[in-house]
Amino acid sequence: MIGVEHFPIIVVVMSLLSAYTILVAGWFNRKACFPISLMTLIAQLSLAVLILHRAISAPIIYKIGGWMFPWGIVYVVDVLNAFVLLVILFIGVLCVIYGWKNLEKEIGQRKTVTFYVVLQLYITGLCGIVVTGDLFNLYVFLEIASLSSYALIASAGGRALKASFNYLVMGSIGACFYLLGVGFLYAVTGHLTMESVKEILPLLGYGNKMVQAAFVFILIGFSIKMALFPLHIWQPDAYSYAPSTVSALIAATSSKVSIYALMRVLLSVFTLDFITNYVGLDILICWIAAIGIIAGSLFAIMQRNIKRMLAYSSVSQIGYIMLGLGLTPLSPWGLVGAVAHILNHAIMKCCLFMSVGGFFHRLKLLDINNFNGLGRKMPWTSAFFTVAALSMIGVPPTTGFASKLFLLIASAEAAETVSSGYAFIAVLLLSSLLNLVYFWRVIERMYFIEPHPHHDISGSESGSKSKSGSGADGIPRAMLFSMFVLASSCIILGILWLTFVPQTIVHNLCAMFGLPQLSDMGTAAAAAAGVEAVGGR
């Protein structure tokens, strides 16, 4: 029996080996790819659950090859990684199930084998980024994940090739920036392990220009990767031309992992102290995020293609996470909001892309103006879309409301020290109104506007309906299943986030990065209020 401490490496290696197994197995029988891929992911998912369970009590530290601490590559899994790992694999499993019947139709039978191979490599890359505790190793996995995601996007052919090429150029620039930053850090510290770099940096002095340059390079590098507002230009094309499975998978995981990596580097390598005192970037990050939130939503309102709309909405939502990260030094709720939104946004956006994929699968619909009457035609898919959209708007009791609530509390607490905290409250609320604008016009069309008699949507219905083993809405049951799981988790998790269930994770998180505990904050505020009330009388 292998102990839990080995699981981080197993998660990564399992996926890598499965990629080659699929290649060989697919050589003999194309049908074998899907079950192998699914089984691997489910196995990984169960490992991830065990890892999270263990990481809550104590972080797992795994030294590869038994090399001693500063020299070898080390995997460190604490609550944050374990949580993100779980999110990625959960989404991964559902995306693979979703693509089961749908993929062949979108990319053609010939490419399915390579598709599953690349998919597994992509998952390998993501898992690697998440579990590693080594700066350079992170770069390696980042490139594995990026390269395979270029291939995944390009698998649709046609315009996706150009989108993928754009992404390739931008992504490589981002990766280069990160590599430069890591190079600078290595030059001044002589180490690549996060833990050692973190220990040496204060000795060097945070005022060191090299360190600061490294910080900026890393920040920009990841900002490109995660499509933070002014650096998002590659993203809408990439999301909208990719096959639906890929859009759902990449939109939900790729940017989340980049933002996790940034979070990790900022908090575990540079530490909060550095960010606030030596660079003073925290409020700047918040403002960039705030502008991103609004701008992303405004761009989304301008779109007619639903996939592009969702892509721009992602730009806006990434802003939420960044805002939470930026507020972290001022309020622990910022970190909680950011981490919560990593999961919540992954679920919501994945569900949205999946249901849009469902519409596309059956009716070849992408233009929002043709959505009239969809609610009657595909009731289940539309219902899932609506639930996820309501969640994006932040209607309680959905996941979106939970993250919004946490971020609002963070902003209110930040307002004690910097007055722009009030501005962030306004931005968050305004953004949910903007979300309302662009999601509601879709919902309105789906349910309440009768289809035009001239371009009836049934006219464009593709003939393959009978072939694809259709479920309730004329799309494969596998697709509906994935959407159902995501849509229901939108509501279930929304309620769970408010309960005390995630409290252990949250407390662990705060303790890990030296933030004050949330409960302390609450009582402190209450005590302060009580004292003031007494004083006031």
Added chain:
Amino acid sequence: MIESLKPLLAILCPVIAAPLILISRNHPNLREFWTIISSFSLFAIVLSMAPTILSDGDIKCVLMHTMLENIDVAFKVDAFGEIFAITASSLWILVSFYSIGYMRSLNEHAQTRYYFCFCWAICGAIGVAMAGNLLTLFIFYEILTVSTYPLVIHEQSDEAISAGRKYLAYLMTAGCFLLAGVILTYHFAGTTDFSRGGIPGLLNAAKSASEVMPFVLLLCFMLGFMKSAWMPFHSWLPTAMIAPTPVSALLHAVAVVKAGAFGIVRTICFVFGTEAMNDSGLWIFTVSVASFTMIVASLFAIAQDNLKRRLAYSTISQLSYIIFGASLLWKEGVMGAMLHIPFHGYMKITLFLCAGAIAVITGKKNISEMAGIGRIIPVTMIAFTIGALGMCGLPPLCGFISKLFMCIGAWEWSSSSYMLALALLLIIIMSSFLDVLYFFPIIKTAFFEPAEPAEPAAAPPHKAAHGTATAEAKRVETSSALYLFMVIPLTITAIYSVVLFILFFLQPVAPDFLSLYIFKLAGKAAGVP
């Protein structure tokens, strides 16, 4: 304070009914049966809480503890919440019956969606009534907003869709402001639990953050409770009158707008606290907003010819009475405001149900066409007259009592300044006078003007061929079982608004359940013996 599961059971009634309605969408009778059964059980549960509240104090029910310190998702039904819950749940029964008559007579489409959303709207309203803290209130407030949207645009015409957009634009914005208010309150006070006399330390903490912060907080709440349609943020309400009449009746005269007015009274009395409102001078803001709306909305109402629109403006004006009464800060004023919530509910629903019945039975929507209508549908029009008299605050109707309390509350200000008290009184009287101005012409047209001779177009009712000629006019109301579904509920509410007036004076002798405990509850909530 006692713990009980009753609030949870109450909220579960509509929540369970909703999926059942969806499932039985192909069996209209079964579908309506679910609505009726759940409305009755909801009312029974809500009413059974009243004696407990009167004897033992608030009923508490914690749904879940949250990660946020000092915030639970919890119900705490106090006397004030109970009043609103009783109002909403009792009227849901009547409106359910009325809906059956209305929707089937007009052969409306998407009736399943209608009943389904109705359930959720009631769930939202009851949740708002029973919420024990601001966060819980906000959650149900948002459920109410979202679930009423499909009802508002039920017709699905272009006009309805754009009305729905306006509705959402106003009310979701309101939701954002409310959320901001909730967060700021939590931030300053460390809790959002309602407490009699205000959340301790809230205004002091807010003031220490910034001088204008108390006002900003109040503004957040006022804008957040935009559902009460205070001017100049009222224009969504007349627009939303495009909805089917039962929707307008229950949601736009009772549940939705009352949730707004209820929220403002909650804010004034249970979040800020009347003393703090007085010390900070914030009451001047709410009083001026309310007075402005009371007068100006009545003036707008006079200009409307469409009956439902006129009623809508009347609602706007009457809701501000509630805000006005609470802002008077004196116990009597608050009591008047609390009483006005059920009283206005019963009277206004009578008026709306009448408007709907008139539209269905005679096909008339504008007041100018209603000449002589009193002879065709006498029962409906008498009920309408009763409701209208009550709106004007004339005895022997319950509207008189709530306005009387408000007048007493206004006069209490004479202890500080006679001019102020006189001005406040004058506002009430002037607004009541304006009410007379826009309601009496309707009554006059209906009863005392002769019907236009030879009106072949008007004689056949809207859809079906019931009651074809004026000769049979007398029996039009009873000519169809479906019409009875509409006429009986409105008769009940009309009679009940008279009964309430009588019961008020018979309080020492009459059993409390006849008045649905309203007087005792309001007295307890406002602190008037």
